Amino acid sequence: MHETELNDLSDDADYAASIQQGSPSNSRGDSSRRSGPIELSGAEVVYVKDNVAIHPTQYASERISGRLRLIKQATSLFMTWIPYKANPRGYESTGLGQSSQSRIPERDRNLYTIRAVSFTEIRSIRRHTPPLGWQYIIVVLQTGLAFPPLYFYNGGVREFLATIKQHVPLVRSADDANVFLVNDLQDPLQRSLSSLELPRVVPVSNGTPPLSPFSTDENHGSINETVNDWGHARLRVHDPARDISIQVLEKFSLVTKFARDTTSHLFGEVHNDVFSGNVRRPQIQSAPVIRDNERSDTKQESVDFVPVTPDPFEVDKISLVWGKPRQPPLRFDEWTIFLDSEGRITDSDSLRKRIFYGGVEHDLRKEVWKFLLGFHAYDSTYAEREYLAVTKKLEYETVKCQWKSISAEQAKRFTKFRERRGLIEKDVVRTDRSVSFYDGDDNPNVAILHDILLTYSFYNFDLGYCQGMSDLLAPILFVMRDEAESFWCFVALMERLGPNFNRDQNGMHSQLFALSKLVEILDSPLHNYFKQADCLNYFFCFRWILIQFKREFSYDLIMRMWEVLWTYYLSEHFHLYVCVAILKRYRKKIIGEQMDFDTLLKFINELSGSIELDGILRDAEALCICAGENGAACIPPGTPPSLPLETGSTYSHQEDEVL
Amino acid sequence: MSYAYLFKYIIIGDTGVGKSCLLLQFTDKRFQPVHDLTIGVEFGARMITIDNKPIKLQIWDTAGQESFRSITRSYYRGAAGALLVYDITRRETFNHLASWLEDARQHANANMTIMLIGNKCDLAHRRAVSTEEGEQFAKEHGLIFMEASAKTAQNVEEAFISTAATIYKKIQEGVFDVSNESYGIKVGYGGIPGPSVGRDGSSSQAGGCCS
Ligand SMILES: Nc1nc2c(ncn2[C@@H]2O[C@H](COP(=O)(O)OP(=O)(O)OP(=O)(O)O)[C@@H](O)[C@H]2O)c(=O)[nH]1
Ligand SMILES: [Mg+2]
Secondary structure, eight states: OHHHHHTOSTTOHHHHHHHHTTTHHHHHHHHHHHOHHHHHTTEEEEEEEEEEEEOSSSOGGGOEEEEEEEEEETTEEEEEEEEOOSSOHHHHHTTOOSOSSOSSOHHHHHHHOEEEEEGGGEEEEEEEOOSSSOEEEEEEETTSOBOOOEEETTOOHHHHHHHHHHHSOEEEOSSOTTEEEETOOSSHHHHHHHHHSHHHHSOGGGSOOOSGGGOOTTOOOOHHHHHHHHHHHOOOOSOHHHHHHHHHHHHHHHHHTOOHHHHHHHHHHHHHHTTSOOTTOTTOOSOOEEOHHHHHHHHHHHHHOOTTSOOTTTOOGGGGEEOOOOOOOBOHHHHHHHBOTTSOBSOHHHHHHHHHHHOBOHHHHHHHHHHHHTSSOTTOOHHHHHHHHHHHHHHHHHHHHHHHTOOHHHHHTOHHHHHHHHHHHHHHTTSSTTSGGGOSTTOHHHHHHHHHHHHHHHHTTTTOOOTTHHHHHHHHHHHHOOHHHHHHHHHHHHHHHGGGGOTTOHHHHHHHHHHHHHHHHHOHHHHHHHHHTTOTTOGGGHHHHHTTTGGGSOHHHHHHHHHHHHTOOSOTTHHHHHHHHHHHHTHHHHHHTTOOHHHHHHHHHTTTTOOOHHHHHHHHHHHHHHHHHHHHHHSOTTOTTSOOSSOSOOSOOOOTTOO | OOOSEEEEEEEEOSTTSSHHHHHHHHHHSOOOTTSOOOSSEEEEEEEEEETTEEEEEEEEEEOOOGGGHHHHGGGOTTOSEEEEEEETTOHHHHHTHHHHHHHHHHHSOTTOEEEEEEEOTTOGGGOOSOHHHHHHHHHHHTOEEEEOOTTTOTTHHHHHHHHHHHHHHHHHTTOSOTTOGGGSEEEOOTTOOSOOOOTTSSOGGGGGGOO
């Protein structure tokens, strides 16, 4: 690991000495020029770095540059990262910009803003210093969630860490030289105790900072005002629909820390939008129905609904909006109507909508999934598809040959290959063996799973093989019954889900983070409960998201679930609304029994096999419509399964132990 | 089921060493080599008797794959016992023990009892780690040690039960404050039928959660 040595912070005595002699004063001088208001209020900027960026997507023009700062107030240290205004000045000065007009709307830029996170909330900082490309860090919070990577376009990670070290205890993890633990005590015994109670290790006086010093020039943010508005912005009207829309927005304003003017701007639209179909989503033809018989009693409840002191049992408001009844699956005769004489699907939106509401009959899946997954383009003709099938089959064989041709002698000298192969061999025999298609000794389908996965690990060598992939592949092969086709369908699926399997778990973290925001706007009492029970990392939903609920449903049902998700009809992130829908189903039990993290995890695990699919899909649809734009805004661009917008290396440079 | 104590166990170790098989052998007394690989965590439970007291073991079978570690670390909290498993036929699973131990030390209770298990001892002809090496490692790190086989069931009962016995002994010696659940121990109504104690001992009607 030569990169580690190159940038070794703690062992670099020269550097430490230069720090002592006040090289941070550079940054201090830097900051005093720009950040007058901060110093006036007793906070001191001890580190400033310009051109520190977030890459929400793979697309260079969607990168957000900003200013990273460390601010010291009394004995506490805070980190802020404030994006530059829409015209990314610093970004351009580096010559890295692709266009002067960033494609990220102001609102999304704000979504990423890191406003004064205290180091007492930070568990660790992981440093990445790839030999090529920019250095970046990932800041992991005590909750286990992480901020998106912060890229240092002008370097300075080492200085950043050194500065932190001057103000708070920062030790290198014994596990991984690139991980720096914050407030982690040296003594192993102490440490194991403190990891149990870390939030309490730090004195209370280090708690929430006065926020005003940090609302600085770059940004029109005023989170504290938004928070304080909670009480009086709430209107006590008796129209339940209106109540919900307002609650949703109020929660939203808290979640995203929007400036007050943004919020009130949204308020202006809301009466019409949230309930009567969303303006930005015109493809929804029928608005969700409000059930008449529900109306009278829910109206009563909504009057009682007070977000500040919620009664957890009375606020299942969203359930008064119902998703459309599920339809029977798409049949063959209907399917042919979608195809023109040459085999093109001219109205793919209607097709996707049809499948979203009903799924596909099993015999049709082999055909239709290729479109849903993106192996076939909707506007391709029969002839083009036939041609594609032939060329792709050959291409598959070529990639497969790459490992097939490795001799035993060569394999002896190719550890990574042997390890990958060993892992895949071990895992395919532990995948869906209770399904008759894969059961029994020496089942040839198990061997095909193996070959496809190993070929994929060569096709996408950077990502390689990771557990969970076999779960995603098995139903695809079951439907396709063809090795090469299954491979390409899997490739297409992994274009979207690949980041779930990134070594640093970034794709998973961003989805869990988005999920927590969705629950916050769609069910704030549940959110508050999770918060109080220290469950905000949403790790209990890890398996759901990693493999798209594969382990939670029988084969029949998971195929239905997947084809619905793969329409990406209402949202690319419909799966997150499914998560919210399931959690809401069981919220009474969760809150009523005061489940702690362990109990909750076990409870969620054991829901497997007992979740009612159609009802959940309807709820999820209703939630998705209800949340509308606000929901979409909780999900940062680039969160899987969004497609990467630009080709290039999708997968971050993987660590050595990658298989 | 009523119990005098409930102990939380976690099973850790590299992927494929046989953690899930050990659990299944212990809870169901069968060897099923074709069950699914573990993603996240799975749960098992069984009652045992120590010193004539019914003790319930609630066992967390965690995923071994490296990239899941950031998630699986959150499962250590409040475990009273851990089975740290390696595969005697795969040297690298033994080499990784130190890093597992480090995880346990960082994220679990300092008083957690750790049992080191060299699994798959039925495959003696493919052995890659000697018994002595296992013993040595255990001695150096203050662990209890056994070789076992989830396939033949050899030492499986013993491993789970002697871990429990050690924990029980620590309780008798007053090492734990059993009212503090961060030690992974819950006190039940020993032998008396009825609901188990709730999570903080105050609300006993909510006890149905740990079946
Ligand atoms: N011969 C033999 N094989 C075993 C034994 N225990 C497990 N195995 C085999 O090892 C494979 C992996 O066992 P698992 O229990 O699934 O491994 P795990 O540790 O749970 O792996 P992860 O869930 O991936 O972390 C199984 O498919 C079994 O065939 C054993 O005692 N003897
Ligand atoms: Mg397992």
